[in-house]
């Protein structure tokens with residue numbers, strides 16, 4: 272099973288194992304990671320599951336779609352919606368940090 | 375207490391044992407704070423899904439979903455549940471525009487949302503922040519030396535109205551007119567007044583479209599008259615539907631939450647003092663108070679038969695999406711009735727799924743700046759307990775007044 276390292280806004284890092292195909296957002300919600308609210312549940316309307324992706328990993332992700340872009344436009348570099356990052360062999364070991372503020 | 379209760383006929387698929395008396399019906403009033411006990415009593419004593427009769431003004435029943443997990447599933451299930459058919463105000467006028475994006479579904483909804491999201495993003499709103507802070511300051515300046523005020527009437531109502539006027543680039547002297555229309559649309563029990571208010575609001579927006587087309591500025595209507603969807607300009611009806619959505623979605627909701635939050639701080643001097651000493655914690659407090667005082671109880675229509683957690687919903691059934699109950703689910707939160715500013719928990723205050731509130735970033739800024747301003751400008755305040763506070767239940771749970779006092 273692929274794993275993901277998530278750092279919360281207080282700087283606490285934890286490694287979680289994920290199901291294949293699960294979104295990083297779901298992993299974070301399941302494990303009650305602080306500071307990530309995921310209010311819309313993955314519909315790409317709320318923009319409250321933002322993370323910054325480790326630069327080594329950022330370029331390896333498929334680019335964001337139009338919906339996602341409409342919510343992360345203007346955010347700090349390497350920001351993605353964690354509901355759009357799928358766990359798989361290709362993302363095994365990915366490192367993300369919960370955005371300092373979702374708002 | 376409940377006014378105008380009428381009994382509608384119960385469809386045959388509703389099991390007798392799931393029909394419950396629901397205290398939070400439109401038109402019902404209470405002198406208690408429902409978030410202290412009544413909301414939590416429903417969680418203690420009612421089944422996860424139950425049927426309540428005559429919950430809407432003038433009759434109309436609904437399924438009520440109590441658990442947050444179930445509510446989120448319903449918000450996500452666009453195959454069986456829809457927002458279509460909720461544009462009551464257009465119906466009253468005999469017009470066919472649709473409140474947008476709230477009452478659109480499917481691809482066209484998502485297209486509009488994609489265009490609208492950047493307009494209401496944190497980055498876009500940062501520009502607005504100094505204006506919002508100034509509007510808050512000016513309102514508080516008017517009463518801060520008085521020692522006593524109904525802060526709902528003096529601040530919680532005019533503050534979001536002034537922000538919408540600002541977004542539309544209309545002068546603040548239209549405030550009274552706007553507040554009168556808002557009352558007519560959302561709170562006046564007389565349907566003729568509601569129709570009249572809707573007609574006035576729509577006429578104002580149609581006029582504004584003409585003005586901004588001729589002479590565009592930086593405001594939302596100027597933006598909308600030049601915006602495109604699907605490679606074509608928006609129709610006039612689409613612009614009216616969008617403006618109308620701001621009017622009914624962005625005023626009363628903020629007023630309600632601000633009213634509850636200030637009442638809460640007036641009744642909890644320890645937490646008020648904590649925020650005065652730690653203003654950086656105000657956003658966390660806003661997050662938690664938004665959860666506890668989740669007040670919006672909208673609905674969806676079932677469009678296709680489905681058995682959900684053992685209960686069968688038929689097309690035409692109304693499902694109340696009670697954010698009040700969902701955000702106070704004891705299976706999700708330890709002691710949901712307590713405001714714990716360090717909880718930093720998620721909630722369903724702004725709904726979930728594709729219709730999750732477009733204005734939530736703006737609302738959060740207004741609430742944060744609202745609290746910052748009041749706590750900075752007023753000395754410690756308490757609730758004036760010599761006055762009775764009437765609370766409206768139903769679609770939006772809201773205190774009618776928030777009388778506070780402080781030493782001058």
Ligand code: HEM
Pocket residue numbers: 457474475476477487494619620623624625627628631669670672673695697723724725726728729730731732733734736737
């Ligand atoms: C604390 C304040 C607010 C609360 C609690 C709130 C709550 C909600 C909720 C629960 C929904 C979903 C309704 C449904 O189930 O259909 C919603 C949708 C919406 N809200 Fe808000 N709202 C607030 C402030 C605002 C503001 C300030 C605006 C104005 C910009 C706004 C604009 C909208 C719009 C346009 C929608 C429809 C979104 C869509 O269907 O895609 N709201 N809001």
